[in-house]
Amino acid sequence: MVQEKNNQGSHESRRSFLKNGALAAAGFMIVPRHVLGGKGFIAPSDRLRVAGIGVGGKGESDLSEIAKGPADIAYLCDVDTRRAANSVARFPKAKFYKDFREMLDKEHKNIDAVTVSTPDHQHAVAAMAAMQLGKHVYVQKPLTHDIFEARALTAAAKKHKVVTQMGNQGASGDGVRQMMEWYNAGLIGDVHTVYCWTDRPVWPQGIPWSSMKAEVPKELDWDLWLGTAPYKDYIDKLVPFNWRGWWDYGTGALGDMGCHIIEPPFRILGLGYPKSVECSVGSVYVDEFKRGYFPESCPPSSHVILKFDGKNGKEITLHWMDGGIQPERPEELGPNEVMGDGGNGAILIGDKGKMMCGTYGRDPQLLPTSKTKQTTVPQTIARVPEGHYVQWVNAAIAGANSDKNKLISSPFSIAGPLTETLLMANLAIRSFDIKKEKDGRTSFPGRYIKLLWDSKEMKITNFDDANQFVKRTYRQGWSLGV
Structure with a gap:
């Protein structure tokens, strides 16, 4: 206290x-x-x-x-x-x-x-x-x-x-620590490609905002719930879960699962801010003859490619896939073996080998999986037996200058850049759907291009319209205080 x-x-x-x-x-x-x-x-x-x-x-x-x-x-x-x-x-x-x-x-x-x-x-x-x-x-x-x-x-x-x-x-689990020890021991060499995927969303996405205003539940303070977001009338079933699919409130499958799935490769490889991002997104059929994109809602599926400067000047490519899209199975993985944990996972591909894990870095495996039990490396990274939550409690009691704080698994110094990576992917997804009039026709200038990121200035340098998604405008009465 x-x-x-x-x-x-x-x-x-x-x-x-x-x-x-x-x-x-x-x-x-x-x-x-x-x-x-x-x-x-x-x-x-x-x-x-x-x-x-x-x-x-x-x-x-x-x-x-x-x-x-x-x-x-x-x-x-x-x-x-x-x-x-x-x-x-x-x-x-x-x-x-x-x-x-x-x-x-x-x-x-x-x-x-x-x-x-x-x-x-x-x-x-x-x-x-x-x-x-x-x-x-x-x-x-x-x-x-x-x-x-x-x-x-x-x-x-x-x-x-x-x-x-x-x-x-x-981030406090044993899985990511085991993978770090394998990587540090040089078992897979220098990683050049990473695949991360999820079967989320499991909530509605890629749909238009409902025009059917619903009655606000008497127990819910709707104005306070909206907070920083623009005012809109309440719609049925938005709370408690379906808000995740709307850009005003949520961050889609990337925000929900990316911090769990991208975190292991991000930590293991010491990734910082990405230098470029590009994407493709799925659409929905509005009617028999027309596909639709709805900019208020996250898309039903996406594939995002982020580029990073790795160690020794080598480039690292990270693929994110959601909505059930998955990468090609590694040839070292048996035809009946589960990739990741099935619906979710990450694969790290190096110049000497490969390894994979499921959500939260669980069930880490060297590929082929027979190598996992055959390989022993020294344990060089301390485990977190007290778990993620109590680790934070103990460090908070000890204070910011304590040795316990230095062992925190996901401090903002790591969580901040990791979150920025996810949000950079979302910036590309949202930029994909920017519409403009050109020669009397509707065009989509944000599609099919690679967005170049200046991390120091926090801006996209080759498509200025994308920068509107770097910082949003809060509703009147709300401020970040900086």
């Missing part, structure tokens, strides 16, 4: 002064509570006071995992009391708010750390507000909704010296 300074000064009474002086004269010594309590005793000052922003669904499970560590869930905040009901019941001592701004304003002196498990479009404003108050933050993936926000949060974490973690729990 963060200790507040006790500035008693002249307010200390003469009586208290005399009492303290008498105790000292009598030779009494004040003993820390952990000494009095004996082995295993955790003093209140050694527990983290946590406030949860977005406490239904994933937020509920996040708080439940965090509570397994030396943490007290002290405050709950959600715009939907239906979604919050389970957390309210689970943590009955926690005070409840609907607006995180009000909660932070009134309770910041009683909060050490904050979790953010809202829809994507609210991640950055909530996390930034907490960090600016010096609070440690755990933020669900993807870290942010746009590229500018990712860069801003990465800088803020460093500036405010807080302990940060993104909610891609596979």
